[in-house]
Amino acid sequence: MLDVWKQFEENNLTHSAAHHILAIQELRDQRGYARVTDVARHLNITTGSASTNLKSLKSKGLIIEDENRFLQLSPEGQALAKAVVQRKQLFFTFLTETLGVSHDQAEIDACKTEHLISAETARKLEKFLNNKDNNHKDSSAHPKVAA
Amino acid sequence: MLDVWKQFEENNLTHSAAHHILAIQELRDQRGYARVTDVARHLNITTGSASTNLKSLKSKGLIIEDENRFLQLSPEGQALAKAVVQRKQLFFTFLTETLGVSHDQAEIDACKTEHLISAETARKLEKFLNNKDNNHKDSSAHPKVAA
């Protein structure tokens, strides 16, 4: 792709789609099932919006619906959910612990970018945070930032 | 706002809008003027799309058109452009110099997130990068007190 700025649209997952998938995972973890209505309530959108949005995710094979309309993630959906959750967590940790960003703002920024961060950046951010922990145990070393 | 994930939609600037504004700034810096066609060519979209998109930015007061249809940024537009450019640069520097992310991937990640990073995060990321520089030059490391 020549136009870097268009990569935003080329993303394999929109922000909305990412949160629909996360909702299904969280609902199933919490109460064992997820229907269209549950997703809608979880995201605080109408059941109509959820219905349409989930339909397109079903057609992409990220969500599977059983005969009683209960939803679950396909293996691909699970993989995407896992990646998104991990990236959000990494970025949130970096923002709060390394930069000293407030909890609320870090939550927002991490949520906005969770689905946009590349695998390479996620990998290297993880490595950076691990190194930082090691340096903490060795108290003489490298103050990184003033909070 | 109760729903953190909806902040994405509430952003004052879409990715597309940010790049239309940046295009005008860059074109005027490079060649002194920017017309609809120039913006379209710069972004590699059709003049039709550019025309429509720029019209909405005009109506929002971010772009001003003179009597010969030459475009420029309003003071608000300039402020937004400046903020976006700064955030992209900060994040790009962090990705490449601190994390060691490849130039190409850092460019993409920074571009995707430039318009989404909060002022607080930008401020603290800047501070972090400054400290990192200081620590490099002077290994005894006096972290300056934060604001």
Next chain:
DNA sequence: AATGTTTGATTGATATGCCAAACTTTTCAT
């Protein structure tokens, strides 16, 4: 049984943002 209520899902309307194509206006060269 009849009526009402809650729950679940779909359909229709609106808004962004892209493209292609048709059309108008402006500019410029001869």
Next chain:
DNA sequence: ATGAAAAGTTTGGCATATCAATCAAACATT
């Protein structure tokens, strides 16, 4: 001045993403 090229707008189509309104079915209530 005229005709072609360049610039700009409009229209129609597609995809995403939202909500309001509606339909359908299950569940109460009397």
